[in-house]
Amino acid sequence: xTATVESGRSVDLPLLSVESVDVHxxxxxxxxxxxxxxxLTVRPGEILxxxxxTGSGKTTLxxxxxxxxxxxxxxxxxxxxxxxxxxxxxxxxxxxxxxxxFVFQDPLRSLDPDLTVEQLVAEGLVTQGQASSHExxxxxxxxxxxxxxxxxxxSKHPAQISGGQRQRVSIARALVLRPQLLICDExxxxxxxxxxxxxxxxxxxxxxxxxxxxxxxxxxLSSLAGIADRVLxxxxxxxxxxxxxxxxxxxxxxxxxxxxxxxxxxxxxxLADQRPEPSSEQHRPLHVRQLRxxxxxxxxxxxxxxxxxxxxxxxRFATDVCGTVPAAQDVPTAHGxxxxxxxxxxxxxxxxxxxxxxxxxxxxxxxxPH
Amino acid sequence: xxxxxxxxxxxxxxxLRTGVAGQRSPGQDVLVIDDLxxxxxxxxxxxxxxxxxxxxxxxxxxxxGESGSxxxxxxxxxxxxxxxxxxVAEGSVSFGGQDTAEFSNKAxxxxxxxxxxxxxxxxxxxxxxxxxxxxQLAEALRSVQGCSRKQAKQRxxxxxxxxxxxxxxxxxxxxxxxxxxxxxxxxxxxxxxxGDPELLVADEATTALDVTIQAEIIELILRLxxxxxxxVLFVSHDLAVIxxxxxxxxxxxxxxxxxxxxxxxxxxxxxxxxxxxxxxxASLGDYTRRTLDVIEGQPPSxxxxxxxxxxxxxxxxxxxxxxxxxxxxxxxxxxEVRCLRSDELSLTRLAS
Numbered sequence: 121x122t123a124t125v126e127s128g129r130s131v132d133l134p135l136l137s138v139e140s141v142d143v144h145x146x147x148x149x150x151x152x153x154x155x156x157x158x159x160l161t162v163r164p165g166e167i168l169x170x171x172x173x174t175g176s177g178k179t180t181l182x183x184x185x186x187x188x189x190x191x192x193x194x195x196x197x198x199x200x201x202x203x204x205x206x207x208x209x210x211x212x213x214x215x216x217x218x219x220x221x222f223v224f225q226d227p228l229r230s231l232d233p234d235l236t237v238e239q240l241v242a243e244g245l246v247t248q249g250q251a252s253s254h255e256x257x258x259x260x261x262x263x264x265x266x267x268x269x270x271x272x273x274x275s276k277h278p279a280q281i282s283g284g285q286r287q288r289v290s291i292a293r294a295l296v297l298r299p300q301l302l303i304c305d306e307x308x309x310x311x312x313x314x315x316x317x318x319x320x321x322x323x324x325x326x327x328x329x330x331x332x333x334x335x336x337x338x339x340x341l342s343s344l345a346g347i348a349d350r351v352l353x354x355x356x357x358x359x360x361x362x363x364x365x366x367x368x369x370x371x372x373x374x375x376x377x378x379x380x381x382x383x384x385x386x387x388x389x390x391l392a393d394q395r396p397e398p399s400s401e402q403h404r405p406l407h408v409r410q411l412r413x414x415x416x417x418x419x420x421x422x423x424x425x426x427x428x429x430x431x432x433x434x435x436r437f438a439t440d441v442c443g444t445v446p447a448a449q450d451v452p453t454a455h456g457x458x459x460x461x462x463x464x465x466x467x468x469x470x471x472x473x474x475x476x477x478x479x480x481x482x483x484x485x486x487x488x489p490h
Numbered sequence: 491x492x493x494x495x496x497x498x499x500x501x502x503x504x505x506l507r508t509g510v511a512g513q514r515s516p517g518q519d520v521l522v523i524d525d526l527x528x529x530x531x532x533x534x535x536x537x538x539x540x541x542x543x544x545x546x547x548x549x550x551x552x553x554x555g556e557s558g559s560x561x562x563x564x565x566x567x568x569x570x571x572x573x574x575x576x577x578v579a580e581g582s583v584s585f586g587g588q589d590t591a592e593f594s595n596k597a598x599x600x601x602x603x604x605x606x607x608x609x610x611x612x613x614x615x616x617x618x619x620x621x622x623x624x625x626q627l628a629e630a631l632r633s634v635q636g637c638s639r640k641q642a643k644q645r646x647x648x649x650x651x652x653x654x655x656x657x658x659x660x661x662x663x664x665x666x667x668x669x670x671x672x673x674x675x676x677x678x679x680x681x682x683x684x685g686d687p688e689l690l691v692a693d694e695a696t697t698a699l700d701v702t703i704q705a706e707i708i709e710l711i712l713r714l715x716x717x718x719x720x721x722v723l724f725v726s727h728d729l730a731v732i733x734x735x736x737x738x739x740x741x742x743x744x745x746x747x748x749x750x751x752x753x754x755x756x757x758x759x760x761x762x763x764x765x766x767x768x769x770x771x772a773s774l775g776d777y778t779r780r781t782l783d784v785i786e787g788q789p790p791s792x793x794x795x796x797x798x799x800x801x802x803x804x805x806x807x808x809x810x811x812x813x814x815x816x817x818x819x820x821x822x823x824x825x826e827v828r829c830l831r832s833d834e835l836s837l838t839r840l841a842s
Contacts, residue, residue, distance in 0.1 A: 173700035174671045282788065283557050309697070312556045312727040313771045317782035324782075339700050342730075342773035346782045369777035383705040385730035386774060408705055 133199070134161035135333045136185065136220075136301055141194035141204070143177070143184055154180045155357045156425040158194070159448070159460075162301065162333045167323065169344040169365060170337045171380065172354030178337045181354070182303045185335075186222055187211055198301070216248050218297025225306035227286035231278040237264075237289050238274040244297045263296040266330070267322060284315035291322065295330075302326075303335045308343065316340070320347050341384050345369050350457060353377050356430040363451065363459030373451055373461040375411060375469055376431045382408040410473050411436060429464065437469040519586075520688040520721040521545040521568060521606075526581035528563045533577060535793025538563050538745050540581070545689060548719040550711065552732040552753070554768070555742030556789060561725045564742075565693050568723065569608055570598045586688065603634030607682025611694040613674035617666045623677045624650070624662025630681050649680040654710055672703030676710065683714060690714070693725045708735050729772040733757055741765050744789045744800040751825035759837075761827040764801045766837045799830065807831055 143155040155177045162168050172178050183189045185196060187203065196204035198219060206214055214220075224230035231240055241260045245251050251259065261271055267288040278286055287307060294302055304323070308316040324347045326332045338344050344351065344365065351365040353374065361374040372378040413436045429446050432438040446462045453459040463469070521544065528538035538560040545551045553561040566572050568583050570590055583590045585605050593601065602608075610616060617626055627649060628642040637645060643662075650658035653676040666674055675695065682690055692711070696704040712735065714720045726732055732739055732753070739756045741749040741764065749762040760766040764785075771783045787804040790796060798815050802808040812830055819828040829835075 173702060313729070313768065313773065314556065314785040317771055317773075318784045321782050321784065340773065341701065342776055343782065345777040346773065346780050366777075366779055380701055381777070383702040385701070385704065385708070385728065385734045 135164045136162040137197045139195045141191045143180055143189055144192045153425045158359055160352055164333055165327050165331045167327055167334045167348045169348035169351040176354040177357045178354055179305055182305055186220060218244055218299055220301045221294035221297060221299040223290050223294050223304040223307050226310050227290045233278050236275050236277060240289060241292045241296050259296055263292040266295055267292045283311055284318055287319050301333045305337045316343060357425050358430045361461045364453055364455040364457055367453055373466045374463045375435050375437055378406055379411040382406050382411050437465050518546045519544045520547055522584050524582050526567060527579045528567050528576060529579045530576045532575050537792050541747055543740050545721040545723050547721050548715055550715055550722040550724055550736045552736030552739045553725045554732050554739060559742040560745040561742050562693055565691050565725055569691055604685040605687050606689040607687040608691045609678045609682050609695040611697050613678045614666055619666050622663050622665055627681050630684050634685050649684055653680045671699050675707055689721045691723045696731060730774050748828045755825050761832045762829045763805045763807050807835055
């Protein structure tokens with residue numbers, strides 16, 4: 121389970137901590153408030169999954185950690201060093217040092233098509249300008265070995281290798297700098313299931329063998345549940361839930377997390393019945409129609425992150441109190457590491473559903489009323 | 491909703507013709523692809539070989555398989571939009587009984603507007619970022635349908651409402667950057683169905699969307715299927731989406747159809763080892779920590795000439811005969827499979 125975290129090494133020392141970070145993009149009247157009061161920690165060897173819809177700020181969060189966007193408030197620390205306030209050459213040195221590395225979604229677009237695999241993987245080392253060419257060649261081969269790629273690919277161009285291999289090259293390119301933290305923005309969404317699992321397994325192996333911490337941004341909840349230790353749920357720039365992934369997915373405390381899980385495509389009822397019975401700590405899954413507010417119109421929601429709960433316009437359980445921003449509240453967890461949820465009704469909304477004697481839900485959504 | 495509406499069982503099994511997935515009375519078929527072979531690199535390699543399938547009115551047919559298995563090429567061939575260097579070498583594609591091989595460019599344009607619509611993965615990249623989406627939709631109506639400006643706007647607003655955009659008036663005036671991915675995909679679907687087509691080709695149309703939006707798009711497609719009798723050719727590598735949306739599934743492997751049949755049949759009683767392996771590795775709503783399975787090995791390279799089964803090298807059940815004997819697709823009760831051993835193997839989706 122969370123063995124790498126619980127095994128005792130550096131449990132209390134987070135590798136990365138983001139504290140009360142706000143990010144505004146743009147200036148003056150056009151400035152947009154992208155992230156508000158975001159907190160997160162990543163421990164050594166931990167995999168943190170970040171989920172949320174388009175525009176929820178996942179990528180901005182990753183870019184802020186990378187130093188590609190500046191927080192307007194709050195602090196980001198790597199080990200005990202504040203990295204969010206670095207400027208000029210100090211920031212450049214941090215970037216070139218390679219302790220935090222980024223893997224992009226689409227390797228075909230993020231890898232230069234004119235370079236060979238060897239040149240691509242070596243690029244970061246060449247930019248650092250410290251290693252000799254012999255050393256670079258050795259480290260490139262070493263990094264390829266970590267991601268399970270054969271040396272025969274060294275002279276190939278991105279277009280000549282498969283999608284899964286390309287994503288491995290992207291990862292090797294990051295690993296060659298021996299990072300402590302790898303941030304992967306949708307690393308598998310361009311891949312089919314088998315290749316997807318292959319890459320996720322690789323990330324899982326790397327955190328075990330190299331103590332690498334990984335942040336995975338993904339909208340594939342089920343794959344994420346297979347390898348991540350913790351999950352952070354973003355909605356419109358705020359963290360709505362943050363906790364151990366197994367517990368959060370088994371019993372989400374925020375209505376948005378519950379809606380996400382209920383919306384994830386699953387097999388129909390007959391097929392699901394063939395699965396082993398859920399254990400007693402799991403709960404009967406909720407149906408998307410129990411959670412969706414039918415006449416929510418997302419087009420007209422204000423963009424003011426300070427004007428109450430960000431999810432209230434789509435929330436079935438919203439009341440007047442949701443006009444104020446809910447504070448993050450701690451929820452007891454079996455695995456440690458903390459579980460926080462930002463919802464005024466986090467302890468009561470589920471009871472509203474479970475009280476009702478509901479019929480067995482159909483596998484398929486009914487046509488929308490029109 | 492009960493299960494009987496989910497699956498359209500074949501009325502008579504003898505109406506099935508070997509090689510054509512579930513083909514029935516021809517009047518009902520909106521798209522028939524017969525023995526299609528597509529070559530790439532100017533004829534050097536066969537990337538799609540002998541593909542036959544049909545989409546009926548009011549039916550969602552899913553194409554599933556790995557990247558590079560030929561799903562998208564098949565769709566593009568069906569739409570007559572193969573990239574330069576790719577050609578239909580053999581076989582035919584017909585809409586409502588008309589063979590598209592005889593279509594002139596003009597005829598194709600007429601067909602694409604009115605009989606078939608298409609939606610792709612990334613809605614943002616198909617729209618002009620600086621023109622209000624309503625105007626782009628109205629433009630399609632004016633050029634294809636010959637509507638007047640006023641009619642076009644009226645009709646565009648109706649279409650935006652049809653695809654579930656409640657505040658159609660304001661969406662009409664917004665540029666793509668102001669809309670979410672799900673709303674853009676709805677606009678794309680509105681454009682695709684603007685000519686009231688019989689067929690919608692959706693190539694990875696929900697892959698880039700968030701799950702809550704994806705669930706809404708799936709509902710929208712099902713509603714269009716039920717209300718307008720739209721036939722849909724839906725390409726995805728996500729089996730869970732396929733299982734929610736499709737009436738029938740066609741499984742591609744390395745350029746060929748390896749299995750085809752009603753969705754429930756395929757998912758519950760897969761008969762091809764590849765389908766079974768695919769079901770094993772798919773993450774189908776399992777939220778527990780687990781070892782993520784993979785299918786070992788790589789598919790054969792595009793266009794590789796192999797004497798026997800193309801999956802044999804990765805198959806746990808392969809025999810020497812599998813590698814050397816060409817295997818034809820066989821049909822039984824509407825469930826087609828391309829495997830020498832399909833009768834002796836009893837596969838289930840949970841066995842490994």
